[in-house]
Structure formats: C-alpha cells, structure tokens
Amino acid sequence: MKRVGVIGAGSWGTALALLLARKGHEVVLWARRPVHASKLDRSRENASYLPGFPLPPEMVITSDLADVAEAELLLVVVPSHGLREVAGALAPHLSGGGPKAVVSAAKGIENGTLRTMTDVLQEELPPEAGARVAVLSGPSFAREVAADLPTAVTVAAQDHRVAAWVQEVMATGSFRVYTSTDVVGVQLGGALKNVMAVAAGISDGLGFGTNTRAALVTRGLAEMARLGVRLGANPLTFAGLAGLGDLVLTCTGDLSRNRQVGLRLGRGEALQAILDDMNMVAEGVKTSRAARDLAARHGVEMPITEQVCRVLHEGFDPREAVRELMLRPPRAEAEFV
Numbered sequence: 001m002k003r004v005g006v007i008g009a010g011s012w013g014t015a016l017a018l019l020l021a022r023k024g025h026e027v028v029l030w031a032r033r034p035v036h037a038s039k040l041d042r043s044r045e046n047a048s049y050l051p052g053f054p055l056p057p058e059m060v061i062t063s064d065l066a067d068v069a070e071a072e073l074l075l076v077v078v079p080s081h082g083l084r085e086v087a088g089a090l091a092p093h094l095s096g097g098g099p100k101a102v103v104s105a106a107k108g109i110e111n112g113t114l115r116t117m118t119d120v121l122q123e124e125l126p127p128e129a130g131a132r133v134a135v136l137s138g139p140s141f142a143r144e145v146a147a148d149l150p151t152a153v154t155v156a157a158q159d160h161r162v163a164a165w166v167q168e169v170m171a172t173g174s175f176r177v178y179t180s181t182d183v184v185g186v187q188l189g190g191a192l193k194n195v196m197a198v199a200a201g202i203s204d205g206l207g208f209g210t211n212t213r214a215a216l217v218t219r220g221l222a223e224m225a226r227l228g229v230r231l232g233a234n235p236l237t238f239a240g241l242a243g244l245g246d247l248v249l250t251c252t253g254d255l256s257r258n259r260q261v262g263l264r265l266g267r268g269e270a271l272q273a274i275l276d277d278m279n280m281v282a283e284g285v286k287t288s289r290a291a292r293d294l295a296a297r298h299g300v301e302m303p304i305t306e307q308v309c310r311v312l313h314e315g316f317d318p319r320e321a322v323r324e325l326m327l328r329p330p331r332a333e334a335e336f337v
C-alpha cells in the first residue's frame with residue numbers, strides 16, 4: 001500500500017483517485033475550492049464532475065496542499081492552464097525528500113510559454129521532485145475508468161525506473177499501464193489529439209461522413225507526428241496508446257468534451273455559448289493556439305490545427321475551413337517533414 005495524493009478533483013482526478021483507492025492505496029484527493037472539497041467530503045460523491053461513483057469513506061478529501069506533502073506518488077490532474085499555479089503552490093510543501101514520482105495526467109500545452117506539463121512541473125517543483133516527473137496519457141475516459149472498464153494507458157518518464165514504479169503502483173486487472181521514456185511524444189500525443197477531436201466533431205456536426213472523419217484522424221496523426229518528431233519524439237509513440245489510441249477514442253467517442261465542442265460548432269453554435277454551457281474543460285480549445293504557435297516556431301506544417309484554430313478563435317466558417325483543407329496543393333502522403 002502506498003500513500004497517494006491526487007491533485008485535482010475534476011472528473012479525471014476523481015476517477016484516478018477511485019482507481020487507486022480501490023487498489024488499496026491510501027488516497028488523499030485535493031480539490032482547489034474549499035467549498036467543493038467540503039461538498040465532496042459530506043456527500044462522498046463528485047456530483048459536479050463524476051456523478052454516480054461513491055467515494056470510499058477512507059479516501060481523504062482536502063483543499064490544503066499540505067495534506068498531500070507526505071505522498072509517495074503525486075498525480076497532478078488539473079487543467080493545463082492551471083497547472084503552473086498549482087505546482088507553484090505545491091512546491092513549498094515538498095521541501096523534504098519529496099515523492100517518488102510526480103505524474104502529470106493533464107493533456108495540454110501551456111499557452112504563451114509553449115511548455116509541456118512536465119516542463120512546467122520541472123520548472124516549478126524543487127529539483128528532487130522535478131527529477132522524478134512523469135506523464136500519464138492514453139485513451140481513458142474518466143467515466144469508463146470509474147466504471148472499472150478495461151483501459152490501457154502509457155506512463156512516460158525520462159528515468160525508466162520512475163515509469164516502472166508508477167506502473168507497479170497504478171496497474172490493476174482493468175487498468176493496464178505501459179511504460180515509455182518518450183516524455184515529449186506521450187505528452188504531444190495527448191495534447192494534440194484534443195485539437196483533432198474538435199476537428200472530427202466539426203466534421204460530424206456539419207453532416208460530413210465517415211470518410212471525412214477517417215481522413216481527419218489519419219492526416220491529423222500525420223501532423224501530430226510531424227511536430228513530435230521535430231521536437232525529438234519517437235515516431236512510434238504516435239502509433240501507440242498516447243497517439244493513435246487516444247486520437248481514435250476522442251475523435252469517435254461521444255464522451256469526449258473536445259469532440260462535443262466540435263459537434264456543436266459544426267451544427268452552428270457559437271464557441272462562447274458552448275463553453276458557457278460546459279462546466280468541464282475542453283483542452284483542445286486552448287491547445288489549438290499553443291500547437292499553432294509551436295508549429296510556427298519550429299517551421300512545421302499543421303494544416304488541420306491551423307484551420308481548427310481559425311474556426312475556434314477567428315470565427316472562420318467551418319465549411320470554408322474544410323474546403324481549404326481539401327484544396328491544398330497536392331502532395332505525397334508519406335512525407336514526414
């Protein structure tokens with residue numbers, strides 16, 4: 001049994017906390033808002049983000065980061081735009097030896113700095129904790145993990161021993177964990193697939209067919225891998241769980257919030273109205289900008305990302321965006337750069 005701290009009580013943090021508590025670990029779940037923490041503690045259910053899954057009585061709920069300071073495994077599961085602030089607030093509590101692993105389960109790229117989530121953790125946490133940073137990604141809807149449905153994910157860390165330790169602590173008969181040392185590829189896969197899920201949703205919302213969706217998934221994967229390889233990722237990572245696996249899940253699965261944003265845009269709703277109506281995060285909205293900036297910085301062509309960004313942030317007509325994609329200059333399929 002290990003002491004585990006889960007930082008973030010949205011749907012994914014709650015599902016991971018449940019997984020680990022059911023495995024017999026001692027779990028402390030941190031919610032940012034004290035009012036949310038006391039509601040969770042009283043009702044023993046996360047009605048706002050993951051209704052229908054009772055939290056076991058032994059799971060500790062808190063809004064004080066000091067309560068996770070003794071954890072051996074720390075999972076950071078807040079939306080990517082809030083991760084730096086949370087990591088900065090966590091840092092003073094980790095002044096001792098610190099946890100054996102700090103795992104980001106967020107899927108995004110920080111806007112402005114264009115840093116990955118493990119970069120942000122390494123910048124904000126004390127060096128001992130920063131050296132044990134990892135990322136968990138892959139096709140994993142929170143509700144399905146909470147329902148104990150078979151799921152497979154990847155944990156990547158620069159130091160293989162860190163990933164292997166996290167694998168051992170987290171794996172169960174219904175949660176299979178693979179390891180990787182491709183920290184960049186696993187994170188880019190998880191972040192960029194959200195942009196493609198918005199694109200697939202738009203296409204379906206416009207009433208296009210399965211041909212169109214399959215084309216978006218495949219060419220989306222090509223541009224994800226193109227950027228990844230330029231940034232030092234292993235191209236094979238994009239054929240794995242954190243690449244193709246998560247891409248297929250979110251481009252086709254209606255539980256995806258990113259896909260839902262796209263579907264509603266495609267049906268003609270305005271972005272702000274959609275976001276006002278969702279109490280959850282759709283990371284692809286912000287990541288589309290960061291991905292476009294990252295691609296521009298490194299001279300990588302990402303035409304689908306570019307069009308998603310225009311639709312989301314510049315009010316560009318989705319039908320026109322598809323037309324422009326179809327009328328791009330002809331090219332060979334298998335060019336990587």
Ligand SMILES: NC(=O)c1ccc[n+]([C@@H]2O[C@H](COP(=O)([O-])OP(=O)(O)OC[C@H]3O[C@@H](n4cnc5c(N)ncnc54)[C@H](O)[C@@H]3O)[C@@H](O)[C@H]2O)c1
Nearest residue numbers: 009010011012013049077078079082106107141142280281
């Ligand atoms: N939900 C899933 O199925 C799932 C699966 C895998 C990965 N993820 C990733 O996990 C991360 C968290 O998403 P989620 O689905 O748990 O969120 P959610 O949409 O279910 O809930 C959002 C949570 O973030 C908190 N929050 C909002 N703004 C914040 C800020 N600025 N700082 C700190 N906390 C803030 C909210 O209070 C709430 O607890 C995202 O990066 C998401 O892509 C989600």
Ligand SMILES: O=P(O)(O)OC[C@H](O)CO
Nearest residue numbers: 138139140141256257258
């Ligand atoms: O609901 P989404 O679109 O944020 O997707 C959730 C997870 O990332 C699926 O792996």
